[in-house]
Amino acid sequence: MNSSTKYSAQVRELTITYFSNDSGQVRALDGISIDIGAGEIVGILGESGCGKSTLAGALLRLLAPNARCDGGTILIRGRDLLNLSEKELRLIRGRLISRIPQDPALALNPVMTAGSQIGEVLRAHRVSNVQQRRMRVMELLREVGFDHLEQIYSAYPHQLSGGQRQRIAIAQAIACRPALLIADEPTSRLDATLKGEIITLLFQVRQQHGIAILLISHDPASFAGFADRVAVMYAGRIVEVGSSAEILGRPLHPYTQGLVRLMMPLEVAGSRVRTRLPAIEGEPFDPTCFPVGCRFAPRCVERMDICSLRYPGEFLPEPSRPVNCFKYGE
Amino acid sequence: MLVVKGLTKKYVRGGLWRKRVPVAAVSNIDFEIPSGQTLALVGESGSGKSTVARCVTRLERPDAGQILIYGTDIAQLRDRDLAPFRTGIQMVFQDAVTAMNPRFSALEVIEEPLLINDRVGHGGRNRKDRRDLVRALMIEVGVSPDWMRRSIFHFSGGQRQRLALARALALRPRLLVLDEALSGLDLSTQAQIANLLFELQAARSLTYLLISHDLALVTRLADMIAVMSGGKVVEAGPTQQIISSPKHDATKRLLASAKSAASKLAAITGGLV
Numbered sequence: 001m002n003s004s005t006k007y008s009a010q011v012r013e014l015t016i017t018y019f020s021n022d023s024g025q026v027r028a029l030d031g032i033s034i035d036i037g038a039g040e041i042v043g044i045l046g047e048s049g050c051g052k053s054t055l056a057g058a059l060l061r062l063l064a065p066n067a068r069c070d071g072g073t074i075l076i077r078g079r080d081l082l083n084l085s086e087k088e089l090r091l092i093r094g095r096l097i098s099r100i101p102q103d104p105a106l107a108l109n110p111v112m113t114a115g116s117q118i119g120e121v122l123r124a125h126r127v128s129n130v131q132q133r134r135m136r137v138m139e140l141l142r143e144v145g146f147d148h149l150e151q152i153y154s155a156y157p158h159q160l161s162g163g164q165r166q167r168i169a170i171a172q173a174i175a176c177r178p179a180l181l182i183a184d185e186p187t188s189r190l191d192a193t194l195k196g197e198i199i200t201l202l203f204q205v206r207q208q209h210g211i212a213i214l215l216i217s218h219d220p221a222s223f224a225g226f227a228d229r230v231a232v233m234y235a236g237r238i239v240e241v242g243s244s245a246e247i248l249g250r251p252l253h254p255y256t257q258g259l260v261r262l263m264m265p266l267e268v269a270g271s272r273v274r275t276r277l278p279a280i281e282g283e284p285f286d287p288t289c290f291p292v293g294c295r296f297a298p299r300c301v302e303r304m305d306i307c308s309l310r311y312p313g314e315f316l317p318e319p320s321r322p323v324n325c326f327k328y329g330e
Numbered sequence: 331m332l333v334v335k336g337l338t339k340k341y342v343r344g345g346l347w348r349k350r351v352p353v354a355a356v357s358n359i360d361f362e363i364p365s366g367q368t369l370a371l372v373g374e375s376g377s378g379k380s381t382v383a384r385c386v387t388r389l390e391r392p393d394a395g396q397i398l399i400y401g402t403d404i405a406q407l408r409d410r411d412l413a414p415f416r417t418g419i420q421m422v423f424q425d426a427v428t429a430m431n432p433r434f435s436a437l438e439v440i441e442e443p444l445l446i447n448d449r450v451g452h453g454g455r456n457r458k459d460r461r462d463l464v465r466a467l468m469i470e471v472g473v474s475p476d477w478m479r480r481s482i483f484h485f486s487g488g489q490r491q492r493l494a495l496a497r498a499l500a501l502r503p504r505l506l507v508l509d510e511a512l513s514g515l516d517l518s519t520q521a522q523i524a525n526l527l528f529e530l531q532a533a534r535s536l537t538y539l540l541i542s543h544d545l546a547l548v549t550r551l552a553d554m555i556a557v558m559s560g561g562k563v564v565e566a567g568p569t570q571q572i573i574s575s576p577k578h579d580a581t582k583r584l585l586a587s588a589k590s591a592a593s594k595l596a597a598i599t600g601g602l603v
Contacts, residue, residue, distance in 0.1 A: 047516040048487060162375075191374050192543055192587040218516050262517050274368075276528060277550060279521035286484055 005077070008212040009036040009059060009097070010178040014072035016054055016063070023150030026287045028054040030236040031072070036180060039210035041203075043223040043244060046233035049287055052216045055087070055233075056184045059214070060099060061089055077179050095125050098173040099182035103189050104165035108157040114168045115141070121175040140171040143208075145201060163194040170201060176194045177209055184216045199226055221257075221263050224248055235285040236296035237311075239324045252323045255280070255296045294325070304326060331365040331537045332386070332505055337395035339381050355381040356561045359395070363554070365504075366531070368538040370548040370569075373558035379541045382558070383509045386539060387421045388412055399505070415452060420498035423550075424510035426490035430482050436493055437478040440464045443500045467496040470533075471526060488519035492526065499530070509537045510603060512547060524551060545588040549573055557581045 014213055016029040028051040029168045036042045046052045057063040059074060061081060074081040076096055084092065101107035109117055110168045127133050130232045138149050139227060142166040144153045157165055166186065173181055187195040203226060215227060223230050230247040232240040232255065241255040257282040282299035291297060297307040306326050315328035337359040340352040356378040363369040371379045382392040383593050386397055388404060397405040423429040432440050444460050455463070465475040471492040473485070482490060491511065498506055508527075512520050516574050524547070530536060548555065549569055556566040559580035566574065576582050 047518065192545070193374060193583050196587055220517070259517055262521050274528070274553065275550070276525050277521040279525055280518040281522070284488070284516070284519065 007035050008038050010022055010075040012073045015070040016058055017068050017070050019066045024288060027236055032238055036212050036214060039212050041206055041213045041227045043227035043230040044216045044233055045220055045230055047218055047284060050233045051236040052233055053184055056182045056216055059182055060093055094121055095176040096178055097180045098178045100169045100173045100186050103186045104169040108165060109171060113156055114152050118171050118175055121172050123140055134306055144171045152153045162190055166198055174205055180212045182214045220259055221247055235290055242321045253325050254302050280322050331363055333362040333398040335360055337385055337392050337394050339385055339390060354561055359563055361556050361566060363537050365537055366535045367497055368540055368551055369554045369555050370540040370542060370552035371558060372530045372542055372545055372548055373495055377558040378561040379558055380509055382406040383507050383541050387419050387507050417501040418503050420503040421507040422494050422498050425514050426494045435479050435481055438465055439493055440497045440500055447501055467499060470494045477578045491523055505537045509541045525542040545584045578590060
């Protein structure tokens with residue numbers, strides 16, 4: 001297998017800076033490298049402002065105009081995304097790489113029926129026969145778990161529930177069987193009971209069509225039993241990578257350890273009513289001025305002298321578990 | 331401290347061309363919170379939690395039922411008679427950004443309730459008193475008072491929620507209604523704010539009405555849980571009891587969704603969390 005089919009996406013040393021008049025430069029991504037294998041589910045875990053949504057935007061080349069790429073490469077199935085023209089990008093978006101929105105209520109067109117919105121994606125990618133298109137849309141609707149296909153096909157977004165809208169958005173995203181699907185907090189606007197359904201649906205999509213998924217979330221629990229690998233981001237950098245079982249069960253970086261300590265099985269939580277939570281103390285990072293050394297150091301309980309002197313390189317305390325922390329070497 | 335009996339609120343749907351029909355958002359709600367304790371109102375979206383919150387704070391006038399604050403029914407009071415009770419009940423909203431005037435500094439945000447209170451002639455504070463009070467409140471919620479001149483946009487999400495708490499505490503309320511006040515925050519920030527809520531409750535003997543859809547978080551915070559579904563309280567009791575022996579389907583559904591994440595986690599970690 002050559003590298004263009006083995007990986008659906010390869011990101012190397014990607015650095016992205018935002019410019020603004022009042023707060024100057026903000027380095028949202030600082031040398032991010034991550035490979036997403038074909039059909040792999042990769043999770044990005046991080047807090048707001050850590051750069052996870054910038055990474056999602058960069059993978060589609062859909063960033064705000066004040067964003068500038070200061071280095072690095074993105075290969076999608078072996079093609080360098082950063083050197084493509086707008087015309088070439090149009091052929092790739094939706095067909096090789098697509099995304100589902102955080103809030104489908106905003107992403108769907110309110111004056112188009114659900115069916116025609118899904119059909120629009122197919123038309124953009126050259127399925128010109130109307131009859132054929134309609135049949136494909138019906139298939140897609142069935143795939144994302146609808147029963148009354150005709151009814152849903154001709155429904156407008158406002159007639160659908162939040163969970164149904166998210167299913168329509170997923171149908172749009174997988175219409176052309178992309179190599180990579182980016183899901184940026186796909187369940188954060190949904191009810192607790194619906195979250196499970198949408199996550200299960202995404203898992204089926206991967207199983208049936210081998211579509212790789214990049215799932216972005218701030219909640220470690222959303223990766224449990226779902227993601228193959230999880231990368232933990234803090235302040236524009238990846239601090240730790242591992243399988244979801246490793247990250248959740250045996251986190252190595254003090255930041256991940258702090259996050260995982262906050263998740264607790266319900267039975268245990270119920271027996272500890274009204275006890276303080278094991279919070280990560282301190283303020284989140286300020287994206288306009290990062291400290292010189294490790295960016296988590298100001299909040300870290302295991303901080304050492306070296307941590308504020310320089311940024312820790314990548315250490316491998318275990319095979320295929322890179323961690324950026326001086327606890328594991330110097 | 332707070333007793334709610336038979337609370338009912340209807341909204342009117344339709345109008346203009348369609349027929350106007352009243353829809354009951356909540357009907358016949360009963361619960362009570364002893365002083366200094368926390369009751370969590372949980373339920374799926376649309377179950378009527380926020381309507382209850384808006385009635386208890388009297389942002390809405392209920393159609394029927396009683397809301398007793400230390401024995402006085404405020405459910406049907408007119409605005410003028412309500413004023414002395416307003417200071418005692420304060421609300422914190424989910425999104426601190428939209429709940430604050432975007433042109434205000436931290437100082438102005440926290441000072442606003444004091445100014446209004448002074449204007450109706452209850453406070454009698456001068457400028458310096460107010461400034462000192464804001465300073466003390468900011469320290470209490472853990473935001474540096476040196477930043478009081480900064481616009482609210484210069485604060486992080488967690489800090490803004492701390493400022494929202496400071497504003498709510500400015501008039502020394504006895505009851506805080508927290509409408510999804512912890513949702514939408516990062517996990518680490520959420521834990522910090524939860525701990526702050528513990529501290530404030532202990533220091534000021536506050537009573538909390540906590541509204542949330544996140545059962546896992548609520549179990550750590552609340553003494554009692556009331557589960558809402560379809561505009562009714564379908565089950566209520568001590569937190570332990572609701573978690574260990576749920577009776578109603580709505581409770582079981584909420585528990586199942588909270589558990590599925592938790593049990594996947596337990597399977598991975600071997601329950602060692």
